[in-house]
Amino acid sequence: MNYWLMKCEPDVFSIDDLARQKVEGWYGIRNYQARNMMRDAMRIGDQVFFYHSNVKVPGIVGLMEVISKPYPDPTQFDPDHRYFDPKATPEQPRWVQVDVQYIRHTRRLISLEELKKDDSLGELPLLRRGNRLSIMPVGKSDWQRILELEAAN
DNA sequence: GCCAACGTTGGC
């Protein structure tokens, strides 16, 4: 099983929205690196941290699980959608998405600042300089460490 | 709202 962190701006879609819906197709990924990870490495059952970005206190707010294989992101075919990609066709789709299911909120916000302060998380891609990917892998030991942080306060 | 750090685009 793999572990991931996926970012979303809560103004667009928040952990509360996911809790209400239970399941959401994670559409709108338009970065090749993020797509390739989703397409090539994500598996049903993988565990994911839900991360709120572009807010006053960014950080991890919940847990979710991948419940589908990657499949074509329908918004790439919709000319009226902001994620429309004129170069994508149903025959040759360019972008994929997966479905994720709500597991739970974290007990509290685990802020980016707190993650940065933890010495053992130095290799976490989220904390590497200039990493703006919206989907990032999380090592198993980092995953466990972050859950310890959650419980510690 | 600023701006660093990217990724993408397109002219050549």
Place this chain on the structure above:
DNA sequence: GCCAACGTTGGC
């Protein structure tokens, strides 16, 4: 295929 210009992300 290079690279300057441009757009975007996202923390601050």
